[in-house]
Amino acid sequence: MSMMSMAMTTNTHMEPQMRTEAAVGRRKGIAGVGLALLVWAGLVAGAWYWVQRSQEEAPVPLHHLHVEGAAQNENQAGQEEAGTATTSVAAAPEVPVIPLPEDAAVPASVCAPWLQRWAALSRTLCEQAQLAPSGAHSVRGQPIAWRDVAPPAGQAADLRVLVVGAIHGDELTSAVLAMHWVPMAQAAVAQDGRAVHWRFIPVLNPDGLLARPATRTNASGVDLNRNFPTTDWERDAPLYWEKRTRRDPRRWPGPAPLSEPESQFLHAQMQAFAPDLVVSIHAPYGVLDFDGPQTPPQKLGQLHLDRLGVFPGSLGNYGGLHLNVPVVTIELHHALRMPARAEINAMWRDLLAWMDKHLQPGGGVL
Numbered sequence: 199m200s201m202m203s204m205a206m207t208t209n210t211h212m213e214p215q216m217r218t219e220a221a222v223g224r225r226k227g228i229a230g231v232g233l234a235l236l237v238w239a240g241l242v243a244g245a246w247y248w249v250q251r252s253q254e255e256a257p258v259p260l261h262h263l264h265v266e267g268a269a270q271n272e273n274q275a276g277q278e279e280a281g282t283a284t285t286s287v288a289a290a291p292e293v294p295v296i297p298l299p300e301d302a303a304v305p306a307s308v309c310a311p312w313l314q315r316w317a318a319l320s321r322t323l324c325e326q327a328q329l330a331p332s333g334a335h336s337v338r339g340q341p342i343a344w345r346d347v348a349p350p351a352g353q354a355a356d357l358r359v360l361v362v363g364a365i366h367g368d369e370l371t372s373a374v375l376a377m378h379w380v381p382m383a384q385a386a387v388a389q390d391g392r393a394v395h396w397r398f399i400p401v402l403n404p405d406g407l408l409a410r411p412a413t414r415t416n417a418s419g420v421d422l423n424r425n426f427p428t429t430d431w432e433r434d435a436p437l438y439w440e441k442r443t444r445r446d447p448r449r450w451p452g453p454a455p456l457s458e459p460e461s462q463f464l465h466a467q468m469q470a471f472a473p474d475l476v477v478s479i480h481a482p483y484g485v486l487d488f489d490g491p492q493t494p495p496q497k498l499g500q501l502h503l504d505r506l507g508v509f510p511g512s513l514g515n516y517g518g519l520h521l522n523v524p525v526v527t528i529e530l531h532h533a534l535r536m537p538a539r540a541e542i543n544a545m546w547r548d549l550l551a552w553m554d555k556h557l558q559p560g561g562g563v564l
């Protein structure tokens with residue numbers, strides 16, 4: 199705009215002067231340049247105004263935006279970015295963990311949002327697992343559900359086993375495998391007489407599971423499997439994230455260890471339930487990992503032992519190295535496609551066989 203003013207001022211200043219032909223010619227030249235500048239400035243100003251207007255008004259109905267956004271998200275499945283869907287929902291107040299009632303069986307309410315989100319999830323499978331709200335909630339206030347399978351009252355448990363799925367919300371198969379194993383644990387206790395107390399938490403990260411697209415991280419953009427209080431977390435976890443992952447938003451360890459309600463809940467289980475074994479289910483690397491002092495299982499079904507390494511803030515690192523509680527980490531081959539039923543059974547059989555051989559009642563090392 200300033201150029202346009204300058205051009206006009208120059209032109210006006212020349213107007214009453216110079217009546218000779220040469221002067222007129224010069225005046226015409228200057229006027230031509232001035233006109234060109236005027237047109238150019240007008241175009242720039244017009245474009246600037248148009249851009250500002252279109253940005254400010256966003257003249258699209260809200261429902262249209264919503265639908266468009268959802269479709270776009272569906273198309274971007276697998277490319278989710280952490281922390282993109284955290285607006286507008288405040289963090290839920292922290293709720294103390296309550297003990298599981300004896301006859302807790304409100305499966306429909308727990309399963310409903312998951313079934314709505316994932317058409318591939320079997321209603322029967324989810325409801326048969328008889329998951330109940332634990333009393334703990336995610337960042338967005340979703341209940342974190344659990345299910346205990348224990349020996350009958352009066353019979354002490356020799357071993358306590360914690361099975362955790364969907365620490366990463368975009369690994370649906372990990373949640374479904376845990377649901378499959380609930381009735382198998384019931385059979386192991388009731389029919390085989392195993393004195394094992396199982397605690398299943400199939401979906402530790404319900405916000406990530408329910409997001410569109412599903413996210414590895416929780417609703418605060420934190421990778422829960424980097425948020426556990428391992429030794430020197432404050433130094434190592436941010437350093438690892440910056441140098442090794444190059445600030446990958448899918449792997450942000452969070453602002454502090456146990457900064458998230460989901461990791462706080464699992465940490466509380468590690469203390470209160472005091473498992474002799476943790477089974478942490480993931481996808482899609484197709485391997486078996488192990489942390490802890492025991493002899494690791496060489497295979498579960500078709501998954502073979504292949505140690506992935508030690509990560510600051512991971513559950514395996516925290517449980518296996520910090521607490522000396524063995525952590526079997528299962529990496530299924532696919533995040534959205536379940537293994538065959540025979541493979542689900544084979545993994546379970548191999549897990550029980552390894553427990554029989556290497557876990558002593560009370561957590562000793564064999």
Ligand SMILES: [Zn+2]
Nearest residue numbers: 366369480481
């Ligand atoms: Zn994972």
